[in-house]
Amino acid sequence: MSENLDDLIICSHCETIHKKVELPEKKVAKCSVCGKKLYSNVEDTFKKAIAYSITALILFTIASMFPIIKVYIAGQESDLTIPGMLITLFNEGFYVVGSIVFVVIVIAPLIVILSYIALAILTYFKIFRGFAKHIVSFLITSRSWAMVDIFLISILVALVKLFGYAQINFGVSSIALILFVIVDTFVLKNILPVELWTYFNRAYDEK
Protein backbone atom coordinates (compact mmCIF):
# COMPACT_ATOMS: atom_id res chain seq x y z
CA MET A 1 0.00 0.00 0.00
CA SER A 2 1.37 3.35 -1.05
CA GLU A 3 -0.20 5.51 1.60
CA ASN A 4 -0.65 4.92 5.30
CA LEU A 5 -4.38 5.05 5.93
CA ASP A 6 -3.85 6.52 9.39
CA ASP A 7 -2.39 9.65 7.83
CA LEU A 8 -5.62 10.32 6.00
CA ILE A 9 -8.86 11.79 7.22
CA ILE A 10 -12.21 12.08 5.47
CA CYS A 11 -14.38 15.07 6.33
CA SER A 12 -17.50 13.75 8.07
CA HIS A 13 -19.47 16.60 6.61
CA CYS A 14 -18.72 16.53 2.90
CA GLU A 15 -16.76 13.26 2.54
CA THR A 16 -13.68 14.94 1.05
CA ILE A 17 -10.42 13.18 1.82
CA HIS A 18 -7.46 15.05 3.32
CA LYS A 19 -3.94 14.30 4.49
CA LYS A 20 -3.47 14.89 8.19
CA VAL A 21 -0.94 17.50 9.21
CA GLU A 22 0.81 17.98 12.55
CA LEU A 23 -0.99 20.75 14.43
CA PRO A 24 0.63 23.51 16.46
CA GLU A 25 -0.90 24.00 19.90
CA LYS A 26 -4.43 25.35 20.13
CA LYS A 27 -4.86 25.21 16.37
CA VAL A 28 -7.76 23.56 14.59
CA ALA A 29 -7.63 21.75 11.25
CA LYS A 30 -10.52 22.64 8.98
CA CYS A 31 -11.86 21.08 5.80
CA SER A 32 -10.74 23.00 2.71
CA VAL A 33 -14.01 22.29 0.91
CA CYS A 34 -16.76 22.90 3.47
CA GLY A 35 -14.87 24.61 6.31
CA LYS A 36 -16.02 22.15 8.97
CA LYS A 37 -13.62 21.42 11.83
CA LEU A 38 -11.66 18.23 11.13
CA TYR A 39 -9.69 17.78 14.34
CA SER A 40 -7.83 19.71 17.02
CA ASN A 41 -5.38 19.01 19.79
CA VAL A 42 -7.01 16.11 21.54
CA GLU A 43 -5.16 15.93 24.83
CA ASP A 44 -6.67 19.14 26.25
CA THR A 45 -10.13 18.48 24.93
CA PHE A 46 -10.36 15.12 26.59
CA LYS A 47 -8.97 16.20 29.97
CA LYS A 48 -11.59 18.90 30.00
CA ALA A 49 -14.27 16.35 29.19
CA ILE A 50 -13.51 14.17 32.23
CA ALA A 51 -13.94 17.00 34.73
CA TYR A 52 -17.09 18.12 32.97
CA SER A 53 -18.64 14.66 32.82
CA ILE A 54 -18.43 14.32 36.58
CA THR A 55 -20.03 17.76 36.91
CA ALA A 56 -22.65 16.70 34.37
CA LEU A 57 -23.42 13.54 36.35
CA ILE A 58 -24.06 15.54 39.52
CA LEU A 59 -26.19 18.11 37.68
CA PHE A 60 -28.14 15.40 35.94
CA THR A 61 -28.84 13.57 39.20
CA ILE A 62 -30.13 16.76 40.82
CA ALA A 63 -32.17 17.64 37.74
CA SER A 64 -33.92 14.29 37.69
CA MET A 65 -34.59 13.96 41.42
CA PHE A 66 -36.14 17.28 42.39
CA PRO A 67 -39.02 19.30 40.92
CA ILE A 68 -38.11 21.35 37.86
CA ILE A 69 -41.21 23.51 38.12
CA LYS A 70 -44.10 23.80 40.56
CA VAL A 71 -47.50 24.62 39.16
CA TYR A 72 -50.58 25.91 40.98
CA ILE A 73 -53.87 25.47 39.19
CA ALA A 74 -57.23 26.20 40.81
CA GLY A 75 -55.72 26.03 44.28
CA GLN A 76 -54.00 22.71 43.71
CA GLU A 77 -50.25 22.23 43.57
CA SER A 78 -48.35 19.91 41.31
CA ASP A 79 -44.66 19.31 40.56
CA LEU A 80 -42.85 18.46 37.38
CA THR A 81 -40.17 15.86 37.97
CA ILE A 82 -38.69 13.68 35.24
CA PRO A 83 -39.57 10.37 36.97
CA GLY A 84 -43.05 11.67 37.84
CA MET A 85 -43.67 12.67 34.25
CA LEU A 86 -42.60 9.26 32.94
CA ILE A 87 -44.71 7.42 35.53
CA THR A 88 -47.77 9.45 34.49
CA LEU A 89 -47.23 8.54 30.84
CA PHE A 90 -46.93 4.83 31.70
CA ASN A 91 -49.91 4.87 34.05
CA GLU A 92 -52.06 6.35 31.33
CA GLY A 93 -51.03 3.64 28.89
CA PHE A 94 -48.70 5.69 26.69
CA TYR A 95 -45.95 3.08 26.73
CA VAL A 96 -44.44 4.00 23.37
CA VAL A 97 -44.26 7.72 24.13
CA GLY A 98 -43.06 6.99 27.68
CA SER A 99 -40.32 4.61 26.55
CA ILE A 100 -38.96 6.86 23.82
CA VAL A 101 -39.01 9.92 26.09
CA PHE A 102 -37.26 7.84 28.78
CA VAL A 103 -34.55 6.79 26.33
CA VAL A 104 -33.86 10.25 24.90
CA ILE A 105 -33.86 12.26 28.12
CA VAL A 106 -32.57 9.74 30.67
CA ILE A 107 -30.88 6.65 29.23
CA ALA A 108 -28.94 8.19 26.33
CA PRO A 109 -27.59 11.18 28.31
CA LEU A 110 -26.57 8.86 31.17
CA ILE A 111 -24.78 6.53 28.77
CA VAL A 112 -22.88 9.49 27.35
CA ILE A 113 -21.76 10.73 30.78
CA LEU A 114 -20.88 7.29 32.14
CA SER A 115 -19.00 6.40 28.94
CA TYR A 116 -16.78 9.45 29.32
CA ILE A 117 -16.04 8.56 32.94
CA ALA A 118 -15.43 4.88 32.16
CA LEU A 119 -13.19 5.82 29.25
CA ALA A 120 -11.14 8.14 31.45
CA ILE A 121 -10.59 5.36 34.00
CA LEU A 122 -9.78 2.65 31.45
CA THR A 123 -7.37 4.79 29.44
CA TYR A 124 -5.67 5.99 32.62
CA PHE A 125 -4.80 2.43 33.61
CA LYS A 126 -4.47 1.28 30.00
CA ILE A 127 -6.67 -1.74 30.61
CA PHE A 128 -9.47 -3.50 28.68
CA ARG A 129 -8.66 -1.97 25.34
CA GLY A 130 -11.29 -3.99 23.47
CA PHE A 131 -14.02 -3.02 25.89
CA ALA A 132 -12.97 0.64 25.82
CA LYS A 133 -13.28 0.55 22.05
CA HIS A 134 -16.92 -0.50 22.36
CA ILE A 135 -17.48 2.31 24.83
CA VAL A 136 -16.22 4.88 22.34
CA SER A 137 -18.52 3.56 19.57
CA PHE A 138 -21.42 3.41 21.96
CA LEU A 139 -20.77 6.93 23.23
CA ILE A 140 -20.80 8.34 19.71
CA THR A 141 -24.07 6.59 18.79
CA SER A 142 -25.75 7.54 22.08
CA ARG A 143 -24.99 11.21 21.58
CA SER A 144 -27.37 11.49 18.66
CA TRP A 145 -30.20 10.08 20.82
CA ALA A 146 -29.61 12.37 23.81
CA MET A 147 -32.13 15.23 23.68
CA VAL A 148 -32.04 16.99 27.03
CA ASP A 149 -31.40 20.32 25.28
CA ILE A 150 -34.60 19.96 23.30
CA PHE A 151 -36.43 18.90 26.45
CA LEU A 152 -35.35 22.15 28.14
CA ILE A 153 -36.73 24.24 25.29
CA SER A 154 -39.94 22.18 25.50
CA ILE A 155 -40.32 23.12 29.17
CA LEU A 156 -40.29 26.79 28.14
CA VAL A 157 -42.89 26.11 25.47
CA ALA A 158 -45.07 24.24 27.99
CA LEU A 159 -44.76 27.13 30.43
CA VAL A 160 -46.07 29.56 27.86
CA LYS A 161 -49.05 27.28 27.34
CA LEU A 162 -49.69 27.24 31.10
CA PHE A 163 -49.22 30.95 31.77
CA GLY A 164 -52.85 31.92 31.48
CA TYR A 165 -54.15 29.19 33.79
CA ALA A 166 -51.50 28.57 36.34
CA GLN A 167 -49.10 30.14 38.76
CA ILE A 168 -45.62 28.82 38.13
CA ASN A 169 -42.59 28.63 40.40
CA PHE A 170 -39.20 27.33 39.39
CA GLY A 171 -37.82 24.44 41.39
CA VAL A 172 -34.19 23.70 42.33
CA SER A 173 -33.79 21.34 39.42
CA SER A 174 -34.44 23.97 36.78
CA ILE A 175 -31.02 25.53 37.39
CA ALA A 176 -29.32 22.12 37.44
CA LEU A 177 -31.05 21.27 34.18
CA ILE A 178 -29.94 24.50 32.49
CA LEU A 179 -26.33 24.01 33.65
CA PHE A 180 -26.42 20.41 32.48
CA VAL A 181 -27.55 21.46 29.02
CA ILE A 182 -24.73 24.02 28.83
CA VAL A 183 -22.09 21.41 29.75
CA ASP A 184 -23.70 18.89 27.41
CA THR A 185 -23.78 21.26 24.44
CA PHE A 186 -20.35 22.82 24.80
CA VAL A 187 -18.35 19.85 26.06
CA LEU A 188 -19.94 16.40 25.93
CA LYS A 189 -21.50 16.75 22.49
CA ASN A 190 -18.84 19.04 21.15
CA ILE A 191 -15.92 16.61 21.07
CA LEU A 192 -15.64 15.17 17.57
CA PRO A 193 -15.66 11.38 17.06
CA VAL A 194 -12.26 11.55 15.39
CA GLU A 195 -10.83 13.33 18.44
CA LEU A 196 -12.18 10.62 20.72
CA TRP A 197 -10.56 7.95 18.57
CA THR A 198 -7.25 9.78 18.38
CA TYR A 199 -7.27 10.14 22.15
CA PHE A 200 -8.17 6.47 22.52
CA ASN A 201 -5.36 5.26 20.25
CA ARG A 202 -2.80 7.55 21.81
CA ALA A 203 -3.76 6.58 25.35
CA TYR A 204 -3.23 2.89 24.68
CA ASP A 205 -0.25 3.10 22.35
CA GLU A 206 1.85 5.45 24.45
CA LYS A 207 4.37 3.86 26.75
Added chain:
Amino acid sequence: MKSNKDKYIRCPYCESVNVDNGGVVYCRTCKNRISGNKEINLRNAWAMLITAMIFYVIANIYPILVISKFGVTSSNTIIGGAIALWEEGSYPISIIIFVASVFVPLLKFILILYILTNYKKPQKGSRRVDQAMLYHITEVIGPWSMVDVFVVAILAGVVHMSSVKITAGIGATAFVLMVFFTMLSAMSIDIRLMREDNDGD
Protein backbone atom coordinates in the same frame (compact mmCIF):
# COMPACT_ATOMS: atom_id res chain seq x y z
CA MET B 1 -4.72 18.76 0.61
CA LYS B 2 -6.75 16.46 -1.52
CA SER B 3 -5.96 13.09 -2.93
CA ASN B 4 -7.86 10.45 -4.87
CA LYS B 5 -11.19 10.18 -3.12
CA ASP B 6 -12.96 7.22 -4.61
CA LYS B 7 -10.72 4.47 -3.31
CA TYR B 8 -11.43 5.30 0.30
CA ILE B 9 -14.37 5.14 2.62
CA ARG B 10 -14.90 6.76 6.01
CA CYS B 11 -16.00 4.60 8.91
CA PRO B 12 -19.03 6.37 10.40
CA TYR B 13 -18.34 4.74 13.79
CA CYS B 14 -14.68 5.54 14.31
CA GLU B 15 -13.86 7.92 11.46
CA SER B 16 -10.88 5.89 10.33
CA VAL B 17 -10.12 5.77 6.63
CA ASN B 18 -10.62 2.41 4.93
CA VAL B 19 -10.02 1.05 1.47
CA ASP B 20 -13.28 0.72 -0.41
CA ASN B 21 -13.47 -2.52 -2.37
CA GLY B 22 -16.97 -1.76 -3.60
CA GLY B 23 -18.56 -4.60 -1.67
CA VAL B 24 -19.16 -5.23 1.99
CA VAL B 25 -16.54 -3.34 3.99
CA TYR B 26 -15.65 -3.98 7.61
CA CYS B 27 -13.69 -1.24 9.36
CA ARG B 28 -10.01 -2.12 9.80
CA THR B 29 -9.92 -0.29 13.14
CA CYS B 30 -13.20 -0.89 14.95
CA LYS B 31 -14.45 -3.93 12.97
CA ASN B 32 -17.91 -2.43 12.50
CA ARG B 33 -19.62 -2.91 9.17
CA ILE B 34 -19.19 0.33 7.27
CA SER B 35 -21.00 -0.52 4.12
CA GLY B 36 -22.96 -3.50 3.09
CA ASN B 37 -25.24 -4.32 0.25
CA LYS B 38 -26.34 -1.03 -1.24
CA GLU B 39 -29.62 -2.39 -2.55
CA ILE B 40 -30.64 -3.76 0.85
CA ASN B 41 -29.68 -0.50 2.55
CA LEU B 42 -31.68 1.43 0.02
CA ARG B 43 -34.71 -0.80 0.48
CA ASN B 44 -34.50 -0.43 4.26
CA ALA B 45 -34.24 3.33 3.98
CA TRP B 46 -37.33 3.42 1.75
CA ALA B 47 -39.31 1.13 4.06
CA MET B 48 -38.48 3.21 7.14
CA LEU B 49 -39.25 6.44 5.31
CA ILE B 50 -42.66 5.25 4.12
CA THR B 51 -43.51 3.96 7.61
CA ALA B 52 -42.52 7.34 9.02
CA MET B 53 -44.71 9.16 6.50
CA ILE B 54 -47.72 7.04 7.42
CA PHE B 55 -47.19 7.83 11.10
CA TYR B 56 -46.85 11.51 10.18
CA VAL B 57 -50.31 11.48 8.61
CA ILE B 58 -51.81 9.65 11.60
CA ALA B 59 -50.08 12.04 14.01
CA ASN B 60 -51.69 14.98 12.25
CA ILE B 61 -55.19 13.51 12.12
CA TYR B 62 -55.52 12.30 15.70
CA PRO B 63 -55.30 14.53 18.78
CA ILE B 64 -51.89 14.84 20.37
CA LEU B 65 -53.37 16.25 23.57
CA VAL B 66 -56.64 15.69 25.45
CA ILE B 67 -57.85 18.20 28.03
CA SER B 68 -60.64 17.39 30.46
CA LYS B 69 -62.05 20.33 32.39
CA PHE B 70 -64.79 19.56 34.93
CA GLY B 71 -65.57 16.35 33.09
CA VAL B 72 -65.79 18.01 29.68
CA THR B 73 -63.11 16.82 27.29
CA SER B 74 -61.64 18.66 24.35
CA SER B 75 -58.69 17.69 22.23
CA ASN B 76 -55.97 19.33 20.20
CA THR B 77 -54.29 18.16 17.06
CA ILE B 78 -50.77 19.42 16.33
CA ILE B 79 -51.93 22.05 13.87
CA GLY B 80 -54.97 22.88 16.01
CA GLY B 81 -52.65 23.52 18.96
CA ALA B 82 -50.41 25.79 16.92
CA ILE B 83 -53.41 27.75 15.64
CA ALA B 84 -54.85 28.10 19.16
CA LEU B 85 -51.54 29.52 20.39
CA TRP B 86 -51.47 31.94 17.48
CA GLU B 87 -54.98 33.15 18.27
CA GLU B 88 -54.04 33.65 21.92
CA GLY B 89 -51.21 35.89 20.73
CA SER B 90 -48.31 33.56 21.61
CA TYR B 91 -46.80 34.04 18.16
CA PRO B 92 -43.21 32.87 18.85
CA ILE B 93 -44.36 29.65 20.55
CA SER B 94 -46.91 29.02 17.85
CA ILE B 95 -44.15 29.35 15.26
CA ILE B 96 -41.80 27.04 17.24
CA ILE B 97 -44.49 24.35 17.41
CA PHE B 98 -45.37 24.75 13.76
CA VAL B 99 -41.76 24.63 12.58
CA ALA B 100 -40.73 21.76 14.90
CA SER B 101 -43.77 19.56 14.42
CA VAL B 102 -45.02 20.26 10.93
CA PHE B 103 -42.22 21.78 8.92
CA VAL B 104 -39.12 19.92 10.22
CA PRO B 105 -40.51 16.41 9.61
CA LEU B 106 -41.67 17.42 6.14
CA LEU B 107 -38.29 18.91 5.32
CA LYS B 108 -36.61 15.74 6.57
CA PHE B 109 -38.86 13.59 4.38
CA ILE B 110 -38.07 15.74 1.35
CA LEU B 111 -34.32 15.64 1.97
CA ILE B 112 -34.25 11.86 2.45
CA LEU B 113 -36.46 11.41 -0.61
CA TYR B 114 -34.08 13.58 -2.59
CA ILE B 115 -31.06 11.56 -1.47
CA LEU B 116 -32.78 8.24 -2.15
CA THR B 117 -34.12 9.15 -5.59
CA ASN B 118 -30.97 10.89 -6.81
CA TYR B 119 -28.25 8.51 -5.86
CA LYS B 120 -28.47 6.33 -8.94
CA LYS B 121 -27.96 9.16 -11.38
CA PRO B 122 -24.43 10.06 -12.36
CA GLN B 123 -23.33 13.09 -10.42
CA LYS B 124 -20.65 15.68 -10.67
CA GLY B 125 -18.34 16.37 -7.73
CA SER B 126 -20.22 19.41 -6.49
CA ARG B 127 -23.55 17.59 -6.47
CA ARG B 128 -21.99 14.88 -4.36
CA VAL B 129 -20.97 17.42 -1.77
CA ASP B 130 -24.53 18.73 -1.69
CA GLN B 131 -25.79 15.23 -1.03
CA ALA B 132 -23.61 14.89 2.09
CA MET B 133 -24.61 18.38 3.23
CA LEU B 134 -28.30 17.60 2.87
CA TYR B 135 -27.81 14.48 4.93
CA HIS B 136 -26.17 16.48 7.70
CA ILE B 137 -28.99 18.99 7.70
CA THR B 138 -31.44 16.16 8.36
CA GLU B 139 -29.23 14.94 11.19
CA VAL B 140 -29.13 18.33 12.87
CA ILE B 141 -32.80 19.29 12.54
CA GLY B 142 -34.27 15.83 13.12
CA PRO B 143 -34.41 15.72 16.93
CA TRP B 144 -36.12 19.12 17.09
CA SER B 145 -39.36 17.58 15.98
CA MET B 146 -39.54 16.02 19.45
CA VAL B 147 -40.52 19.41 20.96
CA ASP B 148 -44.25 18.80 20.70
CA VAL B 149 -44.03 15.33 22.22
CA PHE B 150 -42.03 16.68 25.15
CA VAL B 151 -44.53 19.50 25.64
CA VAL B 152 -47.37 16.97 25.78
CA ALA B 153 -45.40 14.79 28.23
CA ILE B 154 -44.68 17.82 30.44
CA LEU B 155 -48.28 19.06 30.42
CA ALA B 156 -49.61 15.56 31.11
CA GLY B 157 -47.05 15.18 33.88
CA VAL B 158 -48.00 18.38 35.62
CA VAL B 159 -51.68 19.02 34.95
CA HIS B 160 -53.63 16.29 36.72
CA MET B 161 -55.81 18.21 39.14
CA SER B 162 -59.31 17.20 40.16
CA SER B 163 -60.81 19.97 38.02
CA VAL B 164 -58.41 19.98 35.07
CA LYS B 165 -56.49 17.11 33.58
CA ILE B 166 -54.29 16.84 30.51
CA THR B 167 -53.39 13.52 28.93
CA ALA B 168 -51.51 12.54 25.81
CA GLY B 169 -53.48 11.57 22.70
CA ILE B 170 -53.02 8.83 20.09
CA GLY B 171 -51.40 11.45 17.89
CA ALA B 172 -48.48 11.65 20.34
CA THR B 173 -47.77 7.92 19.94
CA ALA B 174 -47.91 8.21 16.15
CA PHE B 175 -45.66 11.24 16.36
CA VAL B 176 -42.83 9.63 18.38
CA LEU B 177 -42.97 6.63 16.05
CA MET B 178 -42.67 9.01 13.11
CA VAL B 179 -39.56 10.63 14.65
CA PHE B 180 -38.10 7.20 15.43
CA PHE B 181 -38.60 5.77 11.94
CA THR B 182 -37.32 8.94 10.28
CA MET B 183 -34.10 8.64 12.29
CA LEU B 184 -33.80 4.95 11.35
CA SER B 185 -34.36 5.78 7.70
CA ALA B 186 -31.62 8.39 7.74
CA MET B 187 -29.31 5.95 9.53
CA SER B 188 -29.82 3.20 6.98
CA ILE B 189 -28.63 5.41 4.15
CA ASP B 190 -25.36 3.89 3.02
CA ILE B 191 -22.44 6.23 3.46
CA ARG B 192 -21.49 5.48 -0.15
CA LEU B 193 -24.77 6.89 -1.43
CA MET B 194 -23.50 10.26 -0.35
CA ARG B 195 -20.16 10.01 -1.97
CA GLU B 196 -19.87 7.65 -4.85
CA ASP B 197 -19.89 8.53 -8.51
CA ASN B 198 -22.14 5.57 -9.26
CA ASP B 199 -20.79 5.44 -12.76
CA GLY B 200 -20.72 1.66 -12.88
CA ASP B 201 -17.66 -0.47 -12.40
